[in-house]
Amino acid sequence: xxxxxxxxxxxxxxxxxxxxxxxxxxxxxxxxxxxxxxxxxxxxxxxxxxxxxxxxxxxxxxxxxxxxxxxxxxxxxxxxxxxxxxxxxxxxxxxxxxxxxxxxxxxxxxxxxxxxxxxxxxxxxxxxxxxxxxxxxxxxxxxxxxxxxxxxxxxxxxxxxxxxxxxxxxxxxxxxxxxxxxxxxxxxxxxxxxxxxxxxxxxxxxxxxxxxxxxxxxxxxxxxxxxxxxxxxxxxxxxxxxxxxxxxxxxxxxxxxxxxxxxxxxxxxxxxxxxxxxxxxxxxxxxxxxxxxxxxxxxxxxxxx
Amino acid sequence: xxxxxxxxxxxxxxxxxxxxxxxxxxxxxxxxxxxxxxxxxxxxxxxxxxxxxxxxxxxxxxxxxxxxxxxxxxxxxxxxxxxxxxxxxxxxxxxxxxxxxxxxxxxxxxxxxxxxxxxxxxxxxxxxxxxxxxxxxxxxxxxxxxxxxxxxxxxxxxxxxxxxxxxxxxxxxxxxxxxxxxxxxxxxxxxxxxxxxxxxxxxxxxxxxxxxxxxxxxxxxxxxxxxxxxxxxxxxxxxxxxxxxxxxxxxxxxxxxxxxxxxxxxxxxxxxxxxxxxxxxxxx
Numbered sequence: 392x393x394x395x396x397x398x399x400x401x402x403x404x405x406x407x408x409x410x411x412x413x414x415x416x417x418x419x420x421x422x423x424x425x426x427x428x429x430x431x432x433x434x435x436x437x438x439x440x441x442x443x444x445x446x447x448x449x450x451x452x453x454x455x456x457x458x459x460x461x462x463x464x465x466x467x468x469x470x471x472x473x474x475x476x477x478x479x480x481x482x483x484x485x486x487x488x489x490x491x492x493x494x495x496x497x498x499x500x501x502x503x504x505x506x507x508x509x510x511x512x513x514x515x516x517x518x519x520x521x522x523x524x525x526x527x528x529x530x531x532x533x534x535x536x537x538x539x540x541x542x543x544x545x546x547x548x549x550x551x552x553x554x555x556x557x558x559x560x561x562x563x564x565x566x567x568x569x570x571x572x573x574x575x576x577x578x579x580x581x582x583x584x585x586x587x588x589x590x591x592x593x594x595x596x597x598x599x600x601x602x603x604x605x606x607x608x609x610x611x612x613x614x615x616x617x618x619x620x621x622x623x624x625x626x627x628x629x630x631x632x633x634x635x636x637x638x639x640x641x642x643x644x645x646x647x648x649x650x651x652x653x654x655x656x657x658x659x660x661x662x663x664x665x666x667x668x669x670x671x672x673x674x675x676x677x678x679x680x681x682x683x684x685x686x687x688x689x690x691x692x693x694x695x696x
Numbered sequence: 697x698x699x700x701x702x703x704x705x706x707x708x709x710x711x712x713x714x715x716x717x718x719x720x721x722x723x724x725x726x727x728x729x730x731x732x733x734x735x736x737x738x739x740x741x742x743x744x745x746x747x748x749x750x751x752x753x754x755x756x757x758x759x760x761x762x763x764x765x766x767x768x769x770x771x772x773x774x775x776x777x778x779x780x781x782x783x784x785x786x787x788x789x790x791x792x793x794x795x796x797x798x799x800x801x802x803x804x805x806x807x808x809x810x811x812x813x814x815x816x817x818x819x820x821x822x823x824x825x826x827x828x829x830x831x832x833x834x835x836x837x838x839x840x841x842x843x844x845x846x847x848x849x850x851x852x853x854x855x856x857x858x859x860x861x862x863x864x865x866x867x868x869x870x871x872x873x874x875x876x877x878x879x880x881x882x883x884x885x886x887x888x889x890x891x892x893x894x895x896x897x898x899x900x901x902x903x904x905x906x907x908x909x910x911x912x913x914x915x916x917x918x919x920x921x922x923x924x925x926x927x928x929x930x931x932x933x934x935x936x937x938x939x940x941x942x943x944x945x946x947x948x949x950x951x952x953x954x955x956x957x958x959x960x961x962x963x964x965x966x967x968x969x970x971x972x973x974x975x976x977x978x979x980x
Contacts, residue, residue: 415885416885417795417799419792419795420795420796420815420855420859421811423855423856424855424856427826430826434826434829437828491714494711498707498711499707503711511718512962513722513959514722515962516909516958516962517958518913518914518933520913520930520933522725524937525725525728525729526725569722577973581974581977627822631822656920665828672822672827672828676822686816687813694863
């Protein structure tokens with residue numbers, strides 16, 4: 392009997408310990424997660440309410456504000472621009488990163504790798520506010536750096552960069568690609584450097600496969616997980632883009648470079664249509680959620696297996 | 697590393713062309729920023745942007761810090777605000793994130809899987825989807841009038857990232873030491889603080905740099921939540937931008953003040969920085 396009691400006491404002690412452990416380790420994280428998802432749910436609730444002035448109004452209006460957005464010309468301009476960002480912010484960056492990373496593996500010059508890394512990675516430490524400030528000066532049509540340099544070379548520059556409504560978004564995306572290229576290169580490089588891949592490359596090299604062939608039929612198929620991670624991160628960051636647009640063009644000229652994130656701020660804080668702004672927030676979240684599903688599944692497997 | 701190095705001439709030519717293009721593309725913006733931040737206004741108006749300054753005008757930096765007739769938004773106070781907010785968030789996020797990340801990396805139950813998925817989605821949550829409730833909470837509680845408003849928001853948003861980053865490092869940390877301590881009867885909490893934390897300081901440094909950079913550079917939340925008293929450096933910077941508002945030499949000086957700290961972190965602690973970036977990509 393004493394033995395059973397002691398065993399039971401030990402059991403409750405172990406349970407108490409594991410509960411205590413659980414609380415000490417995860418309580419802060421869980422509390423912050425609850426707040427975060429709470430605000431997300433709250434925002435969804437606001438999007439179905441009728442909050443149209445500084446004072447909150449939680450009268451239920453269903454999908455009224457979503458319909459309001461869908462009938463807005465500006466909303467569809469935003470969607471188009473966000474699509475441009477998603478495609479042009481991601482595809483060229485990934486292709487250029489793979490090309491550069493491979494070139495660095497092949498280049499026969501010593502020290503080239505650390506030089507290039509430092510050179511193209513420093514923008515990662517900079518904010519888009521500062522990058523945007525510099526680039527808007529570079530782009531400025533009359534007093535800007537690019538056109539001044541072109542003029543001093545005797546070239547009459549045909550570009551007005553972000554002042555041209557037809558091409559403004561592309562010039563903005565270029566800033567994004569410039570900023571993220573270094574980041575993309577180090578992620579691709581790190582997935583080159585697994586032991587299995589190195590062996591395969593070695594074997595292909597010994598067999599005399601050409602350099603482009605090694606890239607396309609050995610390396611690229613075997614760094615799919617690295618590419619998945621990179622593509623997901625870039626997709627999310629180009630979807631969330633706000634700072635560059637806000638700083639360089641404020642969505643202009645007109646609404647030519649407007650995106651969902653800038654529209655959200657204008658709607659919720661300038662026009663005071665909090666419910667409509669919340670609805671844009673929900674839409675951005677849903678797109679982001681769909682985009683990160685493959686990445687989350689991959690991360691979950693990698694973490695727990 | 698495989699000896700893939702090639703000595704073919706086409707490759708050499710290609711490498712040189714790429715090097716020149718990259719060097720121009722990445723040195724030009726920072727070169728223009730630094731040299732022009734040291735010029736006088738007449739020099740800027742001559743539009744010889746690529747020339748060296750005739751005499752380095754360090755006065756531009758005091759003007760940018762404390763304001764002048766041409767520059768109405770002194771950066772000194774925003775820099776102090778940002779330092780306080782970023783410092784507190786970085787410390788707390790690393791501490792709590794280390795705890796959470798350790799638990800997620802060691803205990804594999806359905807519950808931790810659920811938390812992990814929630815964390816994974818929260819990691820890339822667009823701020824636009826939570827900003828209206830966050831402004832309401834901080835306004836209602838009065839936190840918006842002090843640094844705590846932004847500190848709270850940044851903590852909420854950066855906890856998932858800090859946990860995943862720390863957890864990624866702990867995953868690759870050998871379990872043997874911990875197991876033998878467990879056999880000796882130490883609790884998980886003791887093991888964590890006595891064994892794991894002391895050897896994980898480089899990991900903490902990496903995560904701290906990433907969180908620091910992220911929070912220091914954050915603009916969207918700072919812009920929407922801002923009150924003049926707690927204005928951050930990015931918001932102040934954004935107000936100086938535009939040629940009609942302030943001359944380019946002072947704008948560039950203010951830009952350099954804004955990126956100074958993270959850029960120095962990158963230059964001198966580059967190793968930790970890169971490790972943090974890779975951990976963020978779940979590469980460890």
